[in-house]
Amino acid sequence: MGLSSMKVHQFARGGALWGDDEYSSSGLSLGVCKRLRPLNPKLTTTGAFDLRSFIRPESSPIQLVSPEHKKDSPQVETHPGGTRWNPTQEQIGILEMLYRGGMRTPNAQQIEQITAQLSKYGKIEGKNVFYWFQNHKARERQKQKRNNLGLTHSPRTAPSSTMINSISLKPRGEVVESPYKKCRSWSFESLEKDEEDNKTLELFPLHPEGRSRSS
């Protein structure tokens, strides 16, 4: 309750772009005036902290990362445009297999292993694996939901029944529930010396293992 004098009202329009201020209002806009310094030399900095160095608007249209980094598989598909992952049949097959096997949200290690395997069949990155599971899970879910609505009225909705036809619903109780520490941890991978340098800067969190569920 200390703050909040902010009064942004939202228009909830469908668009999500955020280069602008997502919910309209607040003409504020970072990244709008291309290089207009925040003419606010007020500097209410706290100690030695300079605000302006952060609010810098977009800097410059950062080039796309140079396609050859250190990681470029030897004989991959080459991916012409290099925009988005285009999975091969083998890759999809394996992923589906894993999914059917019960994998839903692989952790970082698993993702890495999977990626390593799948990269034999074509260019792929960890994020692709990650997103694939996210999307596949979500889409199987909505597909199943549609089906359920279509042909059953009973409020039974036994969790996981109509779904994926080939899986014998396993007992798989196992909600784990061990008192894991969450323990995420991000790190920055050495930002290049030049602050304006827009090469891949890595910032990564890692990700937790289980979610304790005691309350």
Added chain:
Amino acid sequence: MGLSSMKVHQFARGGALWGDDEYSSSGLSLGVCKRLRPLNPKLTTTGAFDLRSFIRPESSPIQLVSPEHKKDSPQVETHPGGTRWNPTQEQIGILEMLYRGGMRTPNAQQIEQITAQLSKYGKIEGKNVFYWFQNHKARERQKQKRNNLGLTHSPRTAPSSTMINSISLKPRGEVVESPYKKCRSWSFESLEKDEEDNKTLELFPLHPEGRSRSS
């Protein structure tokens, strides 16, 4: 077309109980059975690919990461339990300042810089900064929504008027909208040699700068 396409890493999500499906609404006894293996040695492996090595259930109750890594600020608050970030007053102050200055979703570089600054005042990581912005934005939004519902009926809501008192709302023509490529890119930071090793494994995606909105 060959230009821009910034490459900033974002964050990884994930990993949780990968047991059953969706909505906890039907409260099917979560957290009851502890440690039941998914007894499903089905293995329909494709070729030389071994499914089981991936579907491994949770492996082992991963300890929390060893509190001393390489990164432990010199004279920070020490963070007793070390579970979740506990921001200091200075940190919050700076973050709010940035927020009021218009920053909403800092990119990796910005996050890194902010983190660097804030770590002077206490232990903090990049993800904390990221999450702070996410949460703060969302909560300001809902707060405002509540307010709007509460006290105005007039559909007037002149866009951008009451808001942020210290910022002269700029004309903001030029909604930029440059055709950046999305270009995320994750990388794995050398997984340790032991596959069972559950030390912090980093997996990081990066995150976009602007969302092109041409359609």
Added chain:
DNA sequence: GCAAATTAATGATTTATTCAAG
């Protein structure tokens, strides 16, 4: 005054929705 019990804030994840490339 203080600690256990309760509530309020808010950090951290997950899920749903949206955008856009192919």
Added chain:
DNA sequence: CTTGAATAAATCATTAATTTGC
């Protein structure tokens, strides 16, 4: 139309405030 990519909303969980009983 399919689906990879990205974001925002909803949710969970933990810590700090605070209340309460002694």
